[in-house]
Amino acid sequence: MNRPLVSVIVPAFNVEKYIETAIQDLRTQTYDNLECIVVDDGSTDHTLEICKEIAKLDSRIKIISKENGGVSSARNVGLQAATGDWVGFMDPDDRMDPEMFEFLVNASEQRGCDVVACRFVIEYYNEFEITFPHNPNFDVITIEGRNECVSSVQQLINVFLWNKIFRKDLIKEMLFDSELTVLEDAIFVYRAVDRAKCIRVIDVPCYHYRYLFSGLTRKTKTKEYLKSLETIERFIHYCEAEKLECTTDLKKWYLFLSARSLEGLFSIKRAADLELYEQAKINICKYPDEKKCLPFLKRFYVLIAERSFIVYRMCIRFKGRGKRMWLTINKLHTGIPFWK
Structure with missing residues (x-):
């Protein structure tokens, strides 16, 4: 049986310190039917050159270079290029566990499931790392119905993009609002789950959100x-x-x-x-x-x-x-x- 293709979109702007590690986390996923779409948003450092060198080693990595237009613009370009059955997102300064997409895809194999989410870990980079042990017997929570799906954003799955995969058919006509520079991901998530009939959540942390105290992107x-x-x-x-x-x-x-x-x-x-x-x-x-x-x-x-x-x-x-x-x-x- 052919496993579904997952397109992972990584917007990148001046992240030469982190981008190689992020792409390597995608390359070493235990679920290998992935395409990694890195959209360089007009970086002025060596981000694009690093991405191109890594892409030579792995045909699953696609590099798109564009003029600077912001993270929403970069994600929109990635969405238009995505060919997968499912779409995920990763921030270029974060990390993910090697089993993340295997867990998410396995949980998605239920008829009518539109969004799958996992838990996440917040890491204070260069300060302190919060970690959770893997639980091989984790629960999978199923949410059905429009009211329940929309309510789950605040109560269960959170407003972030990067701990989820979305069925491509669910979001194929959706774009990020390029006029917004904060909370654009949360608004996209709400619009997506409002269309969803079924959401599944795996009760294990797989994504590592790295909080950079001094990072300009967090201002x-x-x-x-x-x-x-x-x-x-x-x-x-x-x-x-x-x-x-x-x-x-x-x-x-x-x-x-x-x-x-x-x-x-x-x-x-x-x-x-x-x-x-x-x-x-x-x-x-x-x-x-x-x-x-x-x-x-x-x-x-x-x-x-x-x-x-x-x-x-x-x-x-x-x-x-x-x-x-x-x-x-x-x-x-x-x-x-x-x-x-």
Whole structure:
């Protein structure tokens, strides 16, 4: 029996430090019926040259070079080039376990399944690595029905692209919004699961999301966040009109993201920054009933952001220092050398 082809799309921009490792993780997958589509988005370092050299070693690797247009544009080019039955995504600075696609494809072999997801691990690169042991007897969770599928995003499968595969027929007419630079993946995931009839989740972490404290790609941009929040709010109105049960979870997520949108503002002395702050405050003041239902820490950040920008900035700084302190304590406790 022929196994389905999986197309894995890797958008790449100035990631010469990481891209070789990412592609190697794909090359060494135990499920070998893959095509790896690396879309170089106008890199100015050696990313493209590294990709071309690796592609000479493996015919499954396809390299596409384009002018810089952003991650959504790069993913759209990859989608148009994908020939697989299933489509997955990988960020070029992340890692994945060698069995990931074998597990996902095996779980997909149920009639009508449209999306398959796995758990993931967050790694604080050069700080501390959170790992989970493999469980050979992991459970596979099946979700069916439109309400249940859309609700599963916040409750179970998460908003990220990279821990999932999507049936190509499900997303063949979908594209990423090139106007968005943050949360574009979450919006794509919601649109996809709204079309899905069945989702399966394997209860084992296979994908390793590497959080780079100093990486420019992780920098929060308030203006871009606010633009994406407009799209999320339109989706909330759509779900309300369709009478989907996920609207409460979506509104709570919207409130938390509205508070997070302020993290990119270091002061509100300039008129432009003050205008962004006022817009973010309007967002934070929405949905009072859902605000009461937020978990304590998230509710705390939302309420502080609503009342005092200065206090909120102090809390954000403390949170960052506290995270680093926690990582240091874990290193001392586990005996991990500080230079790793």
